[in-house]
Amino acid sequence: MVSFWRLFGFALLLLLSFTARGQTTYKVAMEEDDVVTRTLFDAVAANLNITISYVYYPSFNAILNAVKTGESDFAANVTFTDQRAETLSFSSPTNIEYTYLYSSSNATLDSVEVIGVPTGTIYGELVRAHYPNIRQIEYQGHQHARELLESKEVEGVIDAINQLKPMLLAGFDAQLLNHQLSIKPVSIVTAKGNNAQMLKRIEFHVRSAPMQKRLRESVKSYQFELRQQALRQSVLESGIDLTKSIKVKLDGVGQYSTYHHDGTITGISADVVQQACTILLLKCDIVSHAEETWESMYQDLLEKKIDILAPLVVSEQRKPLVEYSDAYYFPEVVMVKRAGYKPNVYSNVSELIVEDIGVVKEDFFATLLSQQLPNKPLHTYSNVDEIFTALLKGDVDYMAISRANFNKNLRESEALISLEEDTGIGGFYRSDIAIGFAKNETGKTLAGLFSLALKMIDTRQIIEKYDYRPNWKATLQAEKKFSSSTQILFGLMVSLLMIIASYLHSQSNTDPLTRLKNRRALHQKYRKGVYPTESLVYLDVNRFKRINDTYGHDIGDQVLVSVARHVERLWDGRCYRIGGDEFILVGKVTESTLSRIISKMKSLDFASLDQQVAFKVTLALGVSSSRNEIMPLQKVMGEADRAMYLNKKATENPDSEDNQHDNVVHYLN
Incomplete structure (x- = not known):
């Protein structure tokens, strides 16, 4: 047995040896922390069964020289130029080159006068083309770039994503430039005359859709992790006690924060604050509740009983009282009134001097309207819901609210349908929504850290999730x-x-299976009643449960669709499916025409989509017609339903006298 295992081990080693020999090793030149090159060639190695050896070089020029001389086989992220093409073979473009402006002050190309650019790259030419007034200083490698920044010889340096990690961890900021500079896509290169076939194989794999998606996701994740790591380092250095809870209150208004029965809180402000706390590794404790008033929350912030309040509208009057993060949401404010109230009378808020206006006490809108309507008394309430109630009752005539918040309330409450935006005034102010912090050293530090975290959060996606655009x-x-x-x-x-x-x-308002109108549409259409000249037909499918039990629910659904098309072909009026196998038809039709239609409608031949099942389907029908006045829908449906019930009983009892005549019972007044 021992000799067997020895032989097995020897054979396994021999197999591995042959496998290793069968794989070709290629050297790839790169700068340290070049995530794009690693992502590309790690995938290439796995898919093409080759071995990749990464060789680090101090600068981009050194990388190109290594490939030209054959010291390394490939390099990625190389922009095509005629001069380089004399000594290098280029693949087709494989990816964009993520490029940043690194600085110590969140600088942008619009704000700087002197920048550093790496020697031997295309960046200098691009900056000259788009920003000719910026003076450039060339540098060699990361260390030289840092020296330029730290000595303040330059306000920023331009370089690729491989410098993102060392720059962020050193405390510098990074602004992506791909949307500002026309940076050409880059290629993979090898020395002229070398590795031509392998370059084609690599190009084919790298340009595939799965690889491009993988690269994009890898870069996005890499950027996020690096920024998060650098930001968390800033938190550690800020002196904030990470063992202490940060007390947070979220105002449960509109699309900003919604308190759910399971204890979760969602909304634009809720999501932004909670994601920022996670990024910053802060222990944030939400101490507010759904019934708490805005006035109470704001007072707690002023008295420094809490650390954070969101949302908070940025205003000059509050800046001496609270600290603000950068704004992350910019909703438009409108005036809302009862539908039909004084249409097209006003075009400006300042004209509302004779109107009663409701505001939340000490809310930003109260301050805003007091400025635009000086000396005018405003009606104050504890929350927005109280103002809506007052507006509906006529206690006030107008209220200010963000358009997005108003639309959200409309969707969630049918009671507010009778309210509308005063389109004559339109949007009259754009609010800057931020996170508020207590006015102390901790609050000032938190405001700066949260502003940095906001840059990492996809606020656009959060806003689109809660700020519905349809009117x-x-x-x-x-x-x-x-x-x-x-x-x-x-x-x-x-x-x-x-x-x-x-x-x-x-x-x-549409039944998803048959595409007929549904019960909701029927009740909305005839909420005022059914006219005397209109006939209502109530029908359902005979023995529908037996069809489902015998053939299955899929066949049952096909039967309902067939019935829907059947009645649509015969009936010129409106057709509704109100649930299960029940249908309602309403329309103006003469008695003779109605009898002829009913005769044709009472049965149909059904065949399944796959033509494997076929049978006759019969319908039970009841009719209500010849009314002397408008009658409530429910009463008309009740009459037709009773008539249909009699018809169904007759159909189910073939020996009954009723069944010897017709397949429908008419209910006539």
């Missing part, structure tokens, strides 16, 4: 206009801007 109020107004006529809903598009909103509204 939902306009959609409801369009619905009222169409429902007062005999046109089919959504016959016309009011404007291009309402296409998305109209589609969303249509979905809420």
